[in-house]
Amino acid sequence: MPYEGPRHQELALSDLLDRILHKGIVISGEATITLAGVDLVYIGLQVLITSVENVNKTPETDSDRMEKS
Amino acid sequence: MPLADPLLYLFGIARAGKQLKSLEAAKSIGPVEFAPPRNIASGNLQAVVCDLHMPEGVELDTVLQDPSQAEAVVLYHHRVLEWAADQLAILPLRLGAVFSNERCLQQVLKEGHAQLQQAIEKIEGAAEWGVKVYCDRTQLRKNGCIDSAETASFRAKHECASDGKKFFLLRQLQKLIEKDEAEAITQCLNDALTQITPFAKQRITGKFHANAPTESMAEMVSNDAFLIEFEHEKGFHEAVEKLNAGYGSSGFLFHVTGPWPSYSFATVNLIGDENAL
Known part of the structure; x- marks a missing residue:
């Protein structure tokens, strides 16, 4: 059963962008993404990330690392 | 169109x-x-x-x-x-x-x-939860950070020094205090992991952000995502509450976000077939 206690729904855009743009399944290979400009999609989003990160003055750590507990 | x-x-x-x-x-x-x-x-x-x-x-x-x-x-x-x-x-x-x-x-x-x-x-059977840890160094210095023997000895030396010498010793004292703070933060984070990881299937360390919850809690010192099985979610939340109760007066805040879709744990990289078209 999922947790039935309080859910923490306040959403910080920086948290969401971190997950939505840097995590999740990645599909690479030109043929799977047939819209010629898909790489540009990422560029477009990078503009957004950069502006959000500038607003937040977000320092970054070393590249993410995964640890199995 | x-x-x-x-x-x-x-x-x-x-x-x-x-x-x-x-x-x-x-x-x-x-x-x-x-x-x-x-x-x-x-x-x-x-x-x-x-x-x-x-x-x-x-x-x-x-x-x-x-x-x-x-x-x-x-x-x-x-x-x-x-x-x-x-x-x-x-x-x-x-x-x-x-x-x-x-x-x-x-x-x-x-x-x-x-x-x-x-x-x-x-x-x-699991969900992603985020735990961000913030530190208020002023509070940490006040209540949480105890001088190491080296810092205490240096502090005494600084207090007894002449005004001219004090100026030069102050910078060294500040470095020692910062070292003590870093150790106190590491100790807190290690303790947090000890408390939380028994409830987690997996942990991923993320980037730091500056979306601080309060003005004094401006410094993020940790930002982890945990994959928590539903049956362990209650224990996970209790562990975080306990950490806030234990470390709050020392200047630490453990902030939970979620549940998230499992973004951080969907680590598959699929390669498309160039002949698919």
Whole structure:
């Protein structure tokens, strides 16, 4: 059963962008993404990330690392 | 303006079998229309997708150059995944996976079948929770950070020094205090991991942000994502509450976010087949 206690729904855009743009399944290979400009999609989003990160003055750590507990 | 052939936008991948409840009507963002989400079965997997309608000559990139439209796409992607994750274990796609047709998508699902099955097994029965730790160094110095023997000795030396010498000793004293603070922070974070990890299947360390919850808690010292099985969520939350109770007076704040769709634990990299077209 999922947790039935309080859910923490306040959403910080920086948290969401971190997950939505840097995590999740990645599909690479030109043929799977047939819209010629898909790489540009990422560029477009990078503009957004950069502006959000500038607003937040977000320092970054070393590249993410995964640890199995 | 006439519409181009619809593209297929992929939100996530789950096991086949469970039909998702309907979400809502189409979502329009600028000139782009996301049709209501639907599923496409492929063997024992299903992809949660929607048709993406764009006027001829409009490119998604152009739409995303507008920050408010880009933000709307980001939020919609997340909303659909939250809706799906409430109903089944879904592997979120990174934003922006667009296919020209179903055949290309089927090809990717077929090629990545084994990897995807394995990844779904990992996240089934669990949710992603974020824990960000903030530190108020003023509070830490006041209540939490005890001088090491070296710092205490140096502090005594500094206090007894002449005014001229004090100036030079002060910088060294500050360095020692910073070292003590760093050790106190490390000790706190290690203790936090000891308390939380028994409830977690997996942990991923993320980037630091500056979205501080309060002005004094401006410094983020840790930002982890934990994959927590449903049966351990209560224990996880109790552990975090205990940490806040124990370390709050020393200047630490443990801030929980979630539950999230399992973005941080969907670590599959699928390679498309160049002949799929």
